[in-house]
Amino acid sequence: MSKDLQGLGALVTGGASGIGLATARLLSERGARVAVLDLNPDGVPHPLSGYRTDVGDDGSVRAAVESAARDLGGLDILVNNAGVGAVGTVEDQSDEQWHAVLDINVLGIVRTTRAALPYLREAARSRPGTASVVNTCSIGATAGLPQRALYCASKGAVLSLTLAMAADHIREGIRVNCVNPGTTDTPWVGRLLDAADDPEAERAALNARQPLGRLVTVDEVAAAIGYLVSPAAASVTGTSLAVDGGMHGLRVRPVPVS
Structure with a gap:
């Protein structure tokens, strides 16, 4: 496997399971030093390092990012993967539930990126071309899914946030992209x-x-994230990369029932 991320520091939120864990493992295999921020990081395998973090709490995020960046010797890559799901129509969830999901899925990205930006800026200055942020978005940002009103709304916000962040930080040498997985086996x-x-x-x-x-498999999404943070994607920013089995763009005929 390529060691194109050798010596870089990477942070993955929600990295103790699913897409996050697959991504953390892949980045580590490619040479990065990887820190996982998660509510329950106890099972994170070596050589990954785990930090107990609640992305819904700014103090928790700032402390974890500071510790991780110090232990990694810097931070070049941020993968904002932590998120929660929600099932139902607009009638089914209370205001409190809407606030709770948006607080994790959208503001969680804001908190973690805000805390990581000083380290990413330093990486961009001292190691040009390495500073990168990838947000885990969803097919729900671009396609209407039944019984997913709150979830889709939160991921639509993630897509717009990704574009705005890419515009804000391009002159600082920090690339920002997102992946849009289809329904993934998590x-x-x-x-x-x-x-x-x-x-x-x-x-x-x-x-x-x-x-x-x-x-979609978690490893397929991880591979897309691995590309976006790699030197091969040096000219890629403000992009949403669909990993959805063709769900968004294709309209194929149903398989005939025999």
Whole structure:
């Protein structure tokens, strides 16, 4: 495997499971020193380092980012992956639930990036071309999904925030992009399936919703993030990279029922 990230410091929020853990492992395999910020980082495998963090709390975020940057010897890469899901229409969630999800999915990115920016600026000055931010967005930012009003609204905000951040920090040498996964085989999706009346039928429906006919894997999303933070993407900023099995852009005919 390429060691194109050798010696760089990387921070991944929500990195103890799912897309975050797959990403943290990939960046480490490619030579980066990787810190994971998570509510429960106890199971993070070596050589990753874990920091207990609540992205909903500014003090917690600032303390964790400062500790991680110090331990890593600097910070070149930030992956804002922490997030929560929500199921329902606009009628189904209270104002409190809306505030709670937006606070994690949108303001969590704001808090972590705000705390990391001094270190990213230093990386851009001392190691030009290395400073990069990737936000985990979603197909929900660009496509209307049933029973996902609050979740889609939060991810639409992440997409717009990514573009604004890219414009704000391009002159500082910091690139900002996002990945837009389709329905991905993560622990959260697994819990949704387990709670369904017919988990097998629900999984089949989710598979069929994506033109490739299956869920996206966490490693596929991690590979996209790995590209966006790499030297190969030096001219890529303000971009949303879809990893959705063709869900957003393709309109294929249904598979005939035999």
